[in-house]
Amino acid sequence: MATPVHRVPRPTRAQAAAWELGAFFRHLDYLLLLATGTLVAYGLWVLESVTRNDVAGDPDYYVFRQLVYVAVGVLLFAAAAAVDPGVYRKFRVPLYVLALVLLLAVFALAEEVRGSKRWIEIGFFNFQPSELAKLVLIVVLAGFVAERRHRAHEWRTTFGVVGLALPLTVLVFKEPDFGTSLIYGSIVLGALFFGGAPWRHLTALAVVVALVATALLWFLPSAGVEVLEPYQRERLTGFVDPDVDPSGSTYNVNQSITAVGSGGIDGRGVANATQTKFNYLPEHSTDFIFSSLAEQRGFLGASILLLLYGLIIWRGVKIVAVARDLYSAVVAGAIVFALLVQFFINVGMTIGIAPVTGIPLPLVSYGGSSLLTTLIMVGILESIHVRGRLAGAR
Numbered sequence: 158m159a160t161p162v163h164r165v166p167r168p169t170r171a172q173a174a175a176w177e178l179g180a181f182f183r184h185l186d187y188l189l190l191l192a193t194g195t196l197v198a199y200g201l202w203v204l205e206s207v208t209r210n211d212v213a214g215d216p217d218y219y220v221f222r223q224l225v226y227v228a229v230g231v232l233l234f235a236a237a238a239a240v241d242p243g244v245y246r247k248f249r250v251p252l253y254v255l256a257l258v259l260l261l262a263v264f265a266l267a268e269e270v271r272g273s274k275r276w277i278e279i280g281f282f283n284f285q286p287s288e289l290a291k292l293v294l295i296v297v298l299a300g301f302v303a304e305r306r307h308r309a310h311e312w313r314t315t316f317g318v319v320g321l322a323l324p325l326t327v328l329v330f331k332e333p334d335f336g337t338s339l340i341y342g343s344i345v346l347g348a349l350f351f352g353g354a355p356w357r358h359l360t361a362l363a364v365v366v367a368l369v370a371t372a373l374l375w376f377l378p379s380a381g382v383e384v385l386e387p388y389q390r391e392r393l394t395g396f397v398d399p400d401v402d403p404s405g406s407t408y409n410v411n412q413s414i415t416a417v418g419s420g421g422i423d424g425r426g427v428a429n430a431t432q433t434k435f436n437y438l439p440e441h442s443t444d445f446i447f448s449s450l451a452e453q454r455g456f457l458g459a460s461i462l463l464l465l466y467g468l469i470i471w472r473g474v475k476i477v478a479v480a481r482d483l484y485s486a487v488v489a490g491a492i493v494f495a496l497l498v499q500f501f502i503n504v505g506m507t508i509g510i511a512p513v514t515g516i517p518l519p520l521v522s523y524g525g526s527s528l529l530t531t532l533i534m535v536g537i538l539e540s541i542h543v544r545g546r547l548a549g550a551r
Contacts (some may be wrong), residue, residue: 237536
């Protein structure tokens, strides 16, 4: 008599979906999630304390609006974590075209604010296309590098990466937005580095960038050709010589250094932080929010912020190591490098070791576009981590 064969029933669609959902949550990077959530909460607390005197009769004006951005950002984070990174690779060409169109639309639709055209007004939300274009540039360059992984040592691969980035970078530079164009440059370097470009290529690019910067600052102006806007030139001159115009071009950074230095170890508190309270420190809710934090909460408060950023960068580097393929590794690496450079430039300009460029402090400065973009970036990192862990478990 034949032994009966017991067949294992195939899982239903609901069971398979439940397993996939469980596997997704098991493989999330919870340290990255915790660090990001803590930093967002910490940023809201900082924003509340530095802006409570900014709008008479409405101390929660900025915090309430930032909370709306955070709520939307959480949804976008969840969506980015759920989407396979390969989807962006598949649609990178239309995304690139969309980024170009939006950056061109800035010049036609945006209103000029302090000499710059950067934001397109959509209801109560000021949309900054250059922030979205950062994400697009990352996935486009990662796809380009991944397709040429066996030709990473060739100059034409390096030139191709630079050529793809150049149109977006030039458009952002002409808004003018020098700070964000620097972030685009860091994305290029990140894509090349994690894509396996030789050091001689990276060194050559660094030399070219230095020569272009020298030409923009000295050679071309000496020949009567002005490329930079007057305020940009003054900021760079003020960085080289902080005492050149203390009541003008270097006023912001001088007030920022004063605010940071006056905070001491544990800060002056909200009531006694005169630089922030009496508005001596301009842009203390956006560009110089780190200075206000250091004044109110001192070295200890600033250290908490730095440690949270350090944790995010560390987890990002770990995600590069577990990525399932070169494309995902380059995307993760470019995101991490871009966040690191943006953080360094923002904090550096508040203490005088980097020129004032007007870029926000990620996840802390007031503003929707930067916050939403950064949360999407972290969501993509989580997506890469989950897929990498799942691929490694098979």
